[in-house]
Amino acid sequence: MKTPENQNNFDNLEPKFDESIFTHQPVPLNMENISEHINSLTNESFALPHKEILARLIEKIELVDFQKLSGMDDYKKIKNDHYQIIVIEQILFLAATNNWGICKNNCFVYLFNGAYWSLLGAEELKAFLGEAAEQMGLNQFKARYFSFRDNLYKQFMATAYLQKQEYIKGVQA
Numbered sequence: 001m002k003t004p005e006n007q008n009n010f011d012n013l014e015p016k017f018d019e020s021i022f023t024h025q026p027v028p029l030n031m032e033n034i035s036e037h038i039n040s041l042t043n044e045s046f047a048l049p050h051k052e053i054l055a056r057l058i059e060k061i062e063l064v065d066f067q068k069l070s071g072m073d074d075y076k077k078i079k080n081d082h083y084q085i086i087v088i089e090q091i092l093f094l095a096a097t098n099n100w101g102i103c104k105n106n107c108f109v110y111l112f113n114g115a116y117w118s119l120l121g122a123e124e125l126k127a128f129l130g131e132a133a134e135q136m137g138l139n140q141f142k143a144r145y146f147s148f149r150d151n152l153y154k155q156f157m158a159t160a161y162l163q164k165q166e167y168i169k170g171v172q173a
Contacts, residue, residue: 050111050118053100054128060094064136080148084155087133092160105162126153 048056067074068084095102101112102120109125110117129152134143142148 048100048113050113050120051110053095053102053113054124056098057091057094057100058128058131058135059137060098061090061132064090066137080142080151083133083138083142084148084152085159087129087136087138087152088137088155088159091129091132091156103160103162104157107157109156109160111163122153125156126150129153129156 006058056171063088066083066086069076069086072082072159092102099112099114101110103110103112109120109122111120112118126149128147130143133148133152134140
């Protein structure tokens with residue numbers, strides 16, 4: 001409420017605006033500009049091709065402190081079980097943080113690229129898991145050994161299952 005004593009305060013207000021927000025010139029509406037805009041939107045792909053996801057995951061993997069993540073004292077030797085569990089958990093976490101899913105459903109492994117799911121072969125998955133373990137800092141001979149890769153695969157199949165959605169009768173998700 002204005003009163004005679006604070007009238008001058010309101011009269012002397014000079015708001016300062018960032019003039020740069022008013023300098024944007026509108027783009028004229030014509031078929032050429034509309035077509036160009038549509039093409040720019042359709043050319044942007046937010047979902048990676050499935051074949052690139054595993055390579056991108058490998059690129060994002062960093063060295064892992066297996067000793068620390070295992071929760072074991074420094075003087076205790078980490079068992080293969082610990083390595084396998086940690087490798088799989090790290091892969092699943094990394095995939096989830098990048099909105100790429102990788103999971104098992106009905107004995108098949110699927111890869112999600114941010115838009116849709118695709119089937120991933122067992123041998124391709126085993127090779128990827130071994131390479132990921134090596135990238136995390138695991139000894140190359142252990143990470144490349146067929147038995148270790150088989151166990152990584154088994155651990156993945158036990159851990160990365162797709163949880164069933166609960167459906168309530170009469171309610172749509």
